[in-house]
Amino acid sequence: MxxxxxxxxxxxxxxxxxxxxxxxxxxxxxxxxxxxxxxxxxxxxxxxxxxxxxxxxxxxxxxxxxxxxxxxxxxxxxxxxxxxxxxxxxxxxxxxxxxxxxxxxxxxxxxxxxxxxxxxxEQLERARAEAELEALKNQIDPHFIFNSLNTLSYLIEKDPVKARQFNDNLADVYRYILQNKARELVLLHEEMLFLNDYFSLLKIRFEEAVQLQIMLDPALYDQYVIPPISLQILVENAIKHNEFSDAVPLVITIEMQKDELIIHNQVRKKILRKASSRIGLNNLGERYKLTTSKEISVTESASDFTVSLPVLKIA
Structure with missing residues (x-):
């Protein structure tokens, strides 16, 4: 050009x-x-x-x-x-x-x-999941407090000595909830110790009418993790919905099968004034999906109630 x-x-x-x-x-x-x-x-x-x-x-x-x-x-x-x-x-x-x-x-x-x-x-989805999980965790406290205060109120009238012991044990149990509610997962060892502390509260009130049979090898306790306060919700659910007495106790069993905790109890349904909202069980199921991407399995019949909780093995 x-x-x-x-x-x-x-x-x-x-x-x-x-x-x-x-x-x-x-x-x-x-x-x-x-x-x-x-x-x-x-x-x-x-x-x-x-x-x-x-x-x-x-x-x-x-x-x-x-x-x-x-x-x-x-x-x-x-x-x-x-x-x-x-x-x-x-x-x-x-x-x-x-x-x-x-x-x-x-x-x-x-x-x-x-x-x-x-x-x-992904960030929005994670934020939504975290918000849902936090909301579900916050539902634990009111539910637990409500049931504990009802029990304490009952014991104050019936047995003040047991009421004091219950109050002391309740402080230990609630301390665990406060320390671990922000955590997504805890060692199975920690959860089992908490369950034993919680069950001691039930024994104060119900004595031999409730029994807990743990058929787990203690060597497994440090090999698995689980969402906190999972087992307590299932035990509380069994207590809430079943009739039991010293003559016919409520027996709750816990065992391990293929990386799943199996929690089982016989069903003797209690007649409730109003239908159960199943908030505890639904809460647990939602927390499980959000924290482990796994779902709990509930099998219910006229005579048995079984919940399978997937546990995560530490690599």
């Missing part, structure tokens, strides 16, 4: 600077259009419309601007002799290059946008 013989050295330098300026104007103009269109058209929801608008916008900007700047170049550096074939070919090449670069630019943007959306979705 440049007839070097007809131009001075400075004119040649200015000519190259001008062509660089053409590239800069076309680049910055298209870049501005790309960013502007992103706020109006979404690749994910309306990809076809975005492609059509993008191609038309780029074409209506790049073609006339390129042709105009090339004509000006001819006026400045070629004595006003315009070669329209060269302008048409050059404009077409510029347009193809712009489309190619735009394609790469938008592909990179889409990949980053997809990764960003995925990360945001």
């Amino acid at each position: 440049i007839n070097q013989a007809a131009l001075s050295l400075w004119q040649i330098k200015l000519s190259f600077l001008y062509t660089i300026g053409i590239a800069f104007i076309i680049w910055e103009g298209n870049r501005y259009l790309l960013f502007t269109l992103r706020s109006y058209f979404d690749w994910f929801n309306k990809p076809v419309r975005k492609i059509v608008v993008l191609v038309l916008t780029i074409s209506f900007y790049t073609i006339p601007i390129s042709a105009l700047l090339l004509v000006i170049w001819y006026k400045l550096f070629n004595a006003g002799k315009v070669n329209w074939d060269v302008i048409a070919t050059t404009t077409l090449i510029i347009m193809i290059c712009v489309l190619f670069i735009t394609h790469i630019y938008e592909t990179v943007f889409l990949v980053r946008e997809a990764e960003s959306e995925k990360l945001k979705k």
Whole structure:
């Protein structure tokens, strides 16, 4: 395009600077259009419309601007002799290059946008799960307090000495709840110690009418983890829904089968004033799904009630 013989050295330098300026104007103009269109058209929801608008916008900007700047170049550096074939070919090449670069630019943007959306979705999902888990944990306290105060009230009237012992043991049990409610998982060893402390409260009130049979190898206690306050909820559930006495005690058994704790009791249904909300069992099931991605299994018949709790083995 440049007839070097007809131009001075400075004119040649200015000519190259001008062509660089053409590239800069076309680049910055298209870049501005790309960013502007992103706020109006979404690749994910309306990809076809975005492609059509993008191609038309780029074409209506790049073609006339390129042709105009090339004509000006001819006026400045070629004595006003315009070669329209060269302008048409050059404009077409510029347009193809712009489309190619735009394609790469938008592909990179889409990949980053997809990764960003995925990360945001994961963060929102985690925040939702954490909020749900915290809400479920907070349901433990009122439920536990309500049942404990009822028991303490009963003992104060019937046996003040046992009421005092119950109060002391209750403090130890509640301390465990406060220390561990924020944790998602605890060692099975810790949970079993807590269960024994909790069951001692039941023994104060019911004596031989309730019995706990733990058929676990103590060597397993430090090999597994479990959501805190899981076993206490199941024992409390059994106490709440069954009739028992010294003559016919309620026996709750706990054993391990294939990385699952099996908690079982015979059913002798208690007649309740109103239907149970099953908040404790539902709470436990939801906490299990959120913290371990596993589900508890409940098997109920007319004579037996069994809950299987998956436990996580420490690697």
